[in-house]
Amino acid sequence: MFPAFLGHHMSGASLRQVTHYGQSIRFGTFSRFHYGHIQNLYTYGRVDPPPYNLxxxxxxxxxxxxxxxxxxxxxxxxxxxxxxxxxxxxxxxxxxxxxxxxxxxxxxxxxxxxxxxxxxxxxxxxx
Incomplete structure (x- = not known):
């Protein structure tokens, strides 16, 4: 079973994914990526990233x-x-x-x- 396990086990994540996950925990929100207030303003048209509309x-x-x-x-x-x-x-x-x-x-x-x-x-x- 070991080869099957290795073939299907978690393949990792990008640094940005891990950062985004951390932002969700830190800010207590489920929102788009937080680039910082200035970049957010440029990217989203607002200083805070918009929440996902579930x-x-x-x-x-x-x-x-x-x-x-x-x-x-x-x-x-x-x-x-x-x-x-x-x-x-x-x-x-x-x-x-x-x-x-x-x-x-x-x-x-x-x-x-x-x-x-x-x-x-x-x-x-x-x-």
Missing amino acids: NLVTARSYLHYGLGDLETDYRDILLLEELLPNARAIQVPRPGFHHIDFIWSMDAREQVYETALQMMREAERLQ
């Missing part, structure tokens, strides 16, 4: 999360559920379910995949 995201979204996830805080998932108009947050039943478990756990099928497939089939019927 009301424009109309696709039905299911946000699965595990309470043992150290990379993604469940409170962020619940906040995103509130901000997206058609989102539903679903807690994975196993309390210690971790970020990497979504892919590599021996019980991922029972914990996540079966529910996700059922939701996809449901969504297909509604179209």
Whole structure:
């Protein structure tokens, strides 16, 4: 399994992506990239970057999360559920379910995949 793991494991991120992520944490917003007030004024026509309008995201979204996830805080998932108009947050039943478990756990099928497939089939019927 090691070659498959290496072929599908996280491939990294750019410095700008990491900076943008840090800006979201620092400013407590979900906004476009903050270049600094002068560059923001030039780029966006305002001193602060505009927030993303999540009301424009109309696709039905299911946000699965595990309470043992150290990379993604469940409170962020619940906040995103509130901000997206058609989102539903679903807690994975196993309390210690971790970020990497979504892919590599021996019980991922029972914990996540079966529910996700059922939701996809449901969504297909509604179209």
